[in-house]
Amino acid sequence: MEAITSATPALAVLVSLVAAALILLTGRHPNLRESVSVGASLIKFAIVASMMPTVLAGTLIEFKVVDILPNLPIMFRVDAFGMVFGLTASFLWILTTLYSMGYMRSLEEHSQTRYYFCFAIALSSAMGIAFAANLVTLFIFYELLTVSTYPLVVHSETPEAMSAGRKYLLYLLTAGVFLLFSTIAVYFYTGTTDFAFGGILEGHDIPVNIIRLLFITFMIGCTKAAFMPLHSWLPTAMIAPTPVSALLHAVAVVKAGVFTAVRIILYIFGVNLMQETGLALAMAYFVSFTIITASIFALTQDNLKMRLAYSTVSQLSYIVLGVCMLTPAGIVGGMYHIVNHALMKITLFFCAGAIFVATGKKNISDMGGVGKFMPITMLAFFIASMGMIGIPPSIGFLSKWFISLGAMEAHQAFFAFVMVASGILNAAYFLPIVYTAFFNKPKEGEQFTEAPMIMVVPLLITALLTLTLGIAPQGVYTLLLHALQQVMP
Known part of the structure; x- marks a missing residue:
């Protein structure tokens, strides 16, 4: 070359x-x-x-x-x-x-x-x-x-x-x-x-x-x-x-x-x-264990940042799982998830920080009514959560789709099932956060506003990118295809 x-x-x-x-x-x-x-x-x-x-x-x-x-x-x-x-x-x-x-x-x-x-x-x-x-x-x-x-x-x-x-x-x-x-x-x-x-x-x-x-x-x-x-x-x-x-x-x-x-x-x-x-298949099973187990750990966390941390442990292994399929769709999906997870997860952490700055709250159980007072922040959190679950038109759907397709190309339907199961677990630990923020009542007399705009604007940008990059710029796909062509025999 x-x-x-x-x-x-x-x-x-x-x-x-x-x-x-x-x-x-x-x-x-x-x-x-x-x-x-x-x-x-x-x-x-x-x-x-x-x-x-x-x-x-x-x-x-x-x-x-x-x-x-x-x-x-x-x-x-x-x-x-x-x-x-x-x-x-x-x-x-x-x-x-x-x-x-x-x-x-x-x-x-x-x-x-x-x-x-x-x-x-x-x-x-x-x-x-x-x-x-x-x-x-x-x-x-x-x-x-x-x-x-x-x-x-x-x-x-x-x-x-x-x-x-x-x-x-x-x-x-x-x-x-x-x-x-x-x-x-x-x-x-x-x-x-x-x-x-x-x-x-x-x-x-x-x-x-x-x-x-x-x-x-x-x-x-x-x-x-x-x-x-x-x-x-x-x-x-x-x-x-x-x-x-x-x-x-x-x-x-x-x-x-x-x-x-x-x-x-x-x-x-x-x-x-x-x-x-046989290293690829062995590694695929190994990271599948991480994907499911870390998601279960996330379900048990009340501290918002800890829940997000265990989510990261799970989602990182998507990348390696896709690559270990050793198929075109799997490798593209794994590499693409490096970008996608970065945008979605940084949005979620930006939201967590904004909530802490505005309210001092760290635990999900204390976040009743946060969506009423911080609608922009919680809307961004909701968008990124949809991406993590893998709901279209988010970028999370695209990379998960490619990884699952890669599993089918490799005739390894079990790993496609792992992706589906992980998506269900993602919904189980993200949607209650959104529900608590928008539908639970705040404590009596509690009132606060959005965090400073210099914090809100970045989280809003990354949240919107989790949607717009669902139809990614041609350059992103071209890079991924170049990378695929370079590594496939």
């Missing part, structure tokens, strides 16, 4: 690192500090979007930073799949930054400079993961993402937050050890760690049991994807401010985990090897 050399992907990574330094320098001037953050988010998105025409034309964009060892560079490469993740993360950073300004100022949060600084580093890390050309580059930014988001998780500095932060580091840094081990093993057996469209392990004299063991260690390394039973760090991290929760669930951390898992499945192992070794 044709490739051109350009520093553009490196600039996409670098822009928020520069912004992070400027945020520290302007920390005593909140308006200037936040202007830097917003400006950097706009510049980053413009840089990422500028690469779109080249990638849509079927050309790769490459940039080598430095060679560590022979055939082992730190290098960026922009392909269709990386562009899907890069566009999603960079666009949502704009909205999350605006939302953060309203949230942090309304609650008069402390250490706001540290917050914006770490936020910028996290987004640079996400771009590095999206455009990594090999496992080594991905590993570096994957671990930087863990370290940069730790201060965000412990932001409140309460004993509970510090405990959640220790758990966060324990899980994710331990996972990093497994990812590093797996990367070294791949280099040992193949002499490279570069991502390849057909995978790089096939054709090497590697025993099947070693390949299966290597897949297990890789998936443990992808603990950011929150597969059960390696998921409990994620609900615990809900102690963080709501914009951080949105970052964890929609923009960076868990998306980086599931993006990495898909990269490994399709670009390290490849479709043929996943099929021949």
Whole structure:
């Protein structure tokens, strides 16, 4: 495949690192500090979007930073799949930054400079993961993402937050050890760690049991994807401010985990090897367990953010399930759900934060009558909930449809049933929230208004996109089709 050399992907990574330094320098001037953050988010998105025409034309964009060892560079490469993740993360950073300004100022949060600084580093890390050309580059930014988001998780500095932060580091840094081990093993057996469209392990004299063991260690390394039973760090991290929760669930951390898992499945192992070794089917059953079990856990949660957290654990596994079908519809559905889940889940967390800012309420049982006083917020919540359930014309319906169709293409009707069952469970834990907000009476004398407009506008934009992207721009479909053509044998 044709490739051109350009520093553009490196600039996409670098822009928020520069912004992070400027945020520290302007920390005593909140308006200037936040202007830097917003400006950097706009510049980053413009840089990422500028690469779109080249990638849509079927050309790769490459940039080598430095060679560590022979055939082992730190290098960026922009392909269709990386562009899907890069566009999603960079666009949502704009909205999350605006939302953060309203949230942090309304609650008069402390250490706001540290917050914006770490936020910028996290987004640079996400771009590095999206455009990594090999496992080594991905590993570096994957671990930087863990370290940069730790201060965000412990932001409140309460004993509970510090405990959640220790758990966060324990899980994710331990996972990093497994990812590093797996990367070294791949280099040992193949002499490279570069991502390849057909995978790089096939054709090497590697025993099947070693390949299966290597897949297990890789998936443990992808603990950011929150597969059960390696998921409990994620609900615990809900102690963080709501914009951080949105970052964890929609923009960076868990998306980086599931993006990495898909990269490994399709670009390290490849479709043929996943099929021949039975790893795809085994992984499909494994994530199906996560999909159903996490949904059941969500049903039991009264705290709104905790319910959303378990929903994320479930929905992330849709992505891997679709890809593990190894069929055109399944792979497209899985990749598409990276975008769709990001938009739907960030809307839900934006709504949760707006409710907290306006009312101080965290528990669903206390939200009677919220829809009466905050109709815009709760309408957005309802729209995103419909998407999570998979009701047309939402984007959630489209990705779930493709994944289910992929299961039928693979002659695996059981996984289509899993998708249907999950949709029913989604309805069971989302619709009561909407019912409580709109139809239960508020407490006597209780009255409040919408959160500040700088918070309401971003959640309204993402909510509307969950409907309009149900008829997605041609560019999104073209990217997905390019990615599919590149990985299918």
